[in-house]
Amino acid sequence: MRFLTALALTWMTAATGAFATPGQPTDGNLGFQPAVTPIANRIHEFHDLLLWIIIPITLFVMGLLLWVIIRYNRKANPTPSKNSHNTLLEVVWTAVPILILVVIAIPSFPLLYFQDEIPEADFTIKATGYQWYWSYEYPDQEVPEFFSNMVAEEDLQEGQLRNLSVDYPLVVPAGATVRLQVTAADVIHNWAMPAFGTKMDAIPGRINETWFQVEEEGIYYGQCSELCGIRHAFMPIEVHAVSQDAFDAWVEAGPGTDEANAVIAEYSAARETRLAQLD
Template identity: 40%
Template sequence: MAEPLQLALNNAMSPTMEELIYFHDYAMATSLVIGLSVSITLMVITTTKLYDSALSDANQLEFMWTLLPVLVLVFIATPSMRTLYLLENQESPHLTIKTLGHQWYWSYEYSDLGDKTFDSYMTQELNLENGSPRLLEVDHRMVIPTNSLIRLLVSAEDVLHSWTLPTIGIKTDAIPGRLNQLTFISPRHGVFYGQCSEICGMNHSFMPITMESIPVKHFENWLHTP
């Protein structure tokens, strides 16, 4: 969960989010080096006679300002391709969950293991337990087993929605008539919160997502609980 006056991203709660944070820091460091280099070059050019002497021959200058951006793009694209590959890994999921977006709640279906299906509505403020976050807690959480590769199939029945869990590093649009999918793994026990990140109507901000990661043996008990 975010904290007051927090500047950095939330702590990573999955390998996917760890990769995204690494790439974010990598890209920001590269941008900082580029910004400092350009600023220093401009200061040197405008405060000395370097422009009249060294830069009077434009051929070398044109070669450099063409080559350097290409090298920068390659420098950034290399870790980006690796991150994209890891995000699209679809190999042998342990569990498939289908979620549908509605105005304004989510429904979940565990079709792989029986026919467990339920709707997930935001918990009203009067019904919140002590310590439960306002506007983020729901009456029925999506529950997954820890250390299991989960495949999530996402769609919608009315308008565009977006299923998002920032600390897990996953986000995908829920589009009527289309089935999107993503895979993720949660190596830690805990409760993770998110919200619909698509403006889907007047109650858009009252459409939270709550996922709970529990041990496999507890998950089996929950799965067979009415």
């Protein structure tokens, strides 16, 4: 019964992804957050391929185990076979897994290359992990380092999420290709954004690079994904994908200030009003 339940939940995973809230955890959801970047889209396609491979293997192994248990238990088979080798069987159970791995490797290597090879970027952001918060710099816009801390539960405003909202979020224009440089000032952290398909270690004394291109405007949440100390669970990441005009206004207002936050809040409110009118 447990196996059948797990199998049903696995099949439901792909379907429930359609009901997930973009950019944030959804109560009762079993699938990925909806993909909003080219990288995340390709990761989801690869995951769907793996489901078609893993589920038949699981069913086959379970059926084989049941058959062996029933057919070759002591009561059904009191005189066991003395055979110790079967050349054909040994060739098959060596060759078939190799072929399966080759099938998996064919799409996985291009995906790894796609993630690692950074295209021509519109601008660069540097993210630095501290115990236990993030800082961001926009060298191309001459934006100096500003710090991003989690909003305490008692200070949450309407629309903010517990353990996910921050005081000064990261802001990017939707559609822009962003080069993200990740490092740390103390211990190893990890900048992880599920909806982006992005997950990069932040290592002291070293700069790692990745990239993303947010295709849809919205608010997206991630967290540090490396055990970095007692407050590891309280250094979230909040990214606002906005229009180019709103991004320029945010830069002009001075990121890391209440004035810049006001620009983004005004833009988000206007966007929600437009979406409500369309509905």
